[in-house]
Amino acid sequence: MKISILVLVALCATRLLRNQSAAQRHWILAVAIVCAGVLPMLELLVPAWPLSIGSPSFAELTLPSHPAAATERTSTFSADRITRQAGAPVVGSARDAVRGWSTRSILALMWIAGVAMGLLVLVLGLIRLAWLRSRARPVTLANWTTLSEQIAREYGLRHPVRVLQSDDSSLLATWGVVSPTIMIPGGAERWPDDLVGMVLSHELAHIRRGDWIVQISAELVRSMYWFNPLVWLACRRLRLESEHACDDAVLRSGVDSSAYASHLLGLARAFNHRHPLFPAPAMARSSSLHKRVTAMLNDRQNRSPMSPFARVATVMALAVIAGTIAAAQVFATFSGSLVDPQGAALPGVRVTLSNAERQIKYDAQTNRRGEFEIVGLPPGDYVFEVQVPGFKPYRAALTMTGDNARRAITLEIGSVAEEIVIAGDGDSSSRAVQTASPRPNPPCPSTAATADVPIGGNIRPPNKIRDVRPQYPASVRGTGADATIVLDALIGTDGFLKDVRVREPANREFANALLAAVNQWQYDSTLLNCVPIEVAVTITGRFVHGR
Template sequence: MKASVIVLVALAATTLMRRRSAAVRHWVLSAAIVCAAATPLLELVVPSWHIAFGSAPPVHERDVAGPRAAASQRAAPTSLAAVQPEPPRPHRDALSDAIATARLTNLLTATWIAGISISIGLLVVGLGRLAWLASRSRRLVTGQWIEMAEEISRRYGIARAVRLLQSDHPSLLVTWGLLRPRIILPRAACDWPADRIRIVLSHELAHIERGDWLVQMMAELLRSVYWFNPLLWIAGTRLRQESEHACDDAVLNLGVDGSEYAGHLLDLARSAIRHRARWSPDLPAAAIARPSRLERRVIAMLNARLNRTPLSRSARFMALIAVLAVTIPIAGFGQTSFVTFSGSVVDPNGRIVPGVTLVLSDMPRDAKREVRTDSGGRFEFVGVPAGDYALEVSFAGFMPVRENVALAAPRVQRDYSLEVGTLQETLTIVGGGDPPSSSRPTTRANTRYQPAQAEYDPCSASLVGGCIRPPTKIADFKPEYPQHLSDAKVGGVVLLIGRIGADGSMIRVQLADPADPINPALAQAAIAAVNQWQFTPTQLGGVPIEVDMKVTVNFVIRQ
């Protein structure tokens, strides 16, 4: 987890910075908390980088409706298969694993959300209690507290108005708020001596000047999201401790004697301990006299050699640059957004086609993912790293669909329509011998297909698409080798394209390449023969359709 790495680096850095002031350590931790919280946003803009450990092995994805299938490259079909597609049978082991994984994922997700809800709920309750205490407190507008607060605010450079509230609680002393900061004082605060008032205000106003409450709230929110991460709990505790030490240093830098400060702090802590049953330690606000870690604070106050240098602008800037220098590479490392690529496949009649193979290839990484459409003709690639891929959609009897797809958005939806494949036939006509007899049909000559004579087509009863009944040739004519070319021993290869019409007759027969330099007489002989061919109609789902055909005629001379 990238947030953990950022926080861990900051914790290690502050441990090594023991000779620096608490203000510097607190700023480093604060910057790390902010950067850790902003990591998901930084991942959207920071360039990705990786460490290569050799080539990645091919990745195969399980079929959405059946067992794993090996990736394959299919060429264009040379014949049409009259096979009615059936939904692939589910693989029991794969299905069981998928169900178990889904249940575990749902359980972990529910646990994580429950933890977030509880953590944020406690934070909201604490803020609500602060608001309730403030509403029941009396605002101080005159007197010694107000005069000293204005004086110390000027020394700290605080321009915002700070509200001083006096509650009925015997020991509660907390500070919170950003735009309208508040300090809640205990019931006996007005009876305190001037020295204690000055010390307390100097400490609490230092929190306001430094913006500690906002940083602490960000740490609490981050910890609520990553409540299961002990590093965030440690960082939150360290952040609060360094905040108190930094404010103690600010008070001492105003000229307050360390032993005097420690004496007042101990008195406040004793009062807090006496009323601990009525004081909530979970209030999301800074408190000067929390009993925990009090010993270290007193020792620090009495240590005259301790570094108490305030945080300068240059030190603030350098620390921020250092934290960003760590955060940005971490945010970009291994950064991969995942995409769900889904859609459906239909035949030319618009009917769904189950069992279609789709292969998604990432050539630079030598990775392939393969799925098949389910019984509803739908496919889905889950958890695909964003990037550019080559997609191939293939199914027996249909032309393969090949295209490049760019997967960037979290969900990509795309539907595909298959086209019926192309028939191919190759003939060899031999010349150089006796003149051939006139062309005769090898089957029923010049017999035209009559629809009424059609046999039962099982594809017509299919509930899904992709069911093809291939054509059968019922009239076949061989091209005649032109005699003058045969005598001159001139041969060649004629490449023709045409279509078998819905009634089974040949239409639009022509040269595949009009610029082909083949002898025109050979081309005319081939076209004349192929134009006389007759087939039973090609049927898709019981509906007659036209289908393309390629014919190769080799005119060769007998040796």
């Protein structure tokens, strides 16, 4: 967007200065394109300043919820001692990360492919210029050499100019900086002296103005921003204005405009073959001929060259504009709300938004309505995280592009984990043990609401009140066999396990031994806001043949 603004400013300026000289318009476009090329580096150097565009508007985001962990309660049976501890967070799957980056990766690959294609075309064009130069022959005709030296002295050129002739009868172009070259077509030795003088004046004007290196720089910038139509338009206008400026240089030397236009039309008819992959100014391009002839025949057209002061002033003005655009940062706001599965607000929850590239982190806390707001966010990629005891931690990728964003987030209830170690040489009896008495239901706080939003997040985790110890299977006792069995289940609202599933692969004898025990377990109710709920549980049984 910043590149588009800078280029658009230059294009508008050239439009407003349409009555000024082509040299001035060309210089504005050239400086603007160079500034566009270095704008990414300016963004790293100049300090940022906030820019607010329009009134706040909230764009609803679809953020994938990546539960980074479950709130776990681990029970480990070691002899007759039970130890309970909180589980550690588990990082989300790599598949989620790949899915989150897929669109961005595709866009990056498309941009790289476009840049590579643009650079390839430019390199092939430069190779073609070198090939043409190697096959061309020096021009030794007196009228060409004499006029070339005379006009070069008038223009004040410091480097010697090579005039070469190609066998191609439709090729007339100029390129080079240290060792500039003018390539004339086959048959040019038969041209009259007045046409030779006009052609040399035009081509040597390109060399004096440095048009070739400017055009190559523009081609590089266009390769980087190949997806931006404004950059393409600016490069096209740059080439056209360079031809206009050189036409003005020829006419300032005293050449009759009608005669010059007539010769230019004759060259265009002779050079009706277009040369692809040719990164050099061409005098008689048919695509720009109408506008150029119209400008030549306009006696009121401003043809004055650009003064050094005007050049410096233009550079300073566009540099200030580019620096201002580079420093401008569009800051946005990310806001939202947190609720539990019952839709009740979660007040006083800390939320974080971090940007790894900038190494910054933003913190906020939800209000009594469960709402949060993080302001002053520059464009970039962020990670949004929420951790609340009893709930699954929430983690989501977020890309801010300058627009305000809002997200309503429902946190999921955490799960429970039980781990049991069953020794083969332990007690072989299986009996139920009353581990605790059922807890009385806590007094429910009044469902005070702020603007009809109930307050939630009150979780009472399950507590085992009846335990049955799994037994090492007698059929494999003494064989030295070990096994790990993992069960997934739900703790129902009545406290018993339901929907018990064995994770495969699993040894059936060990799995049956674990199932026989856990199906007799009982918990007291898990409560959310004083309402019994079901909660997921993972039970891991580790069978070892000895202590």
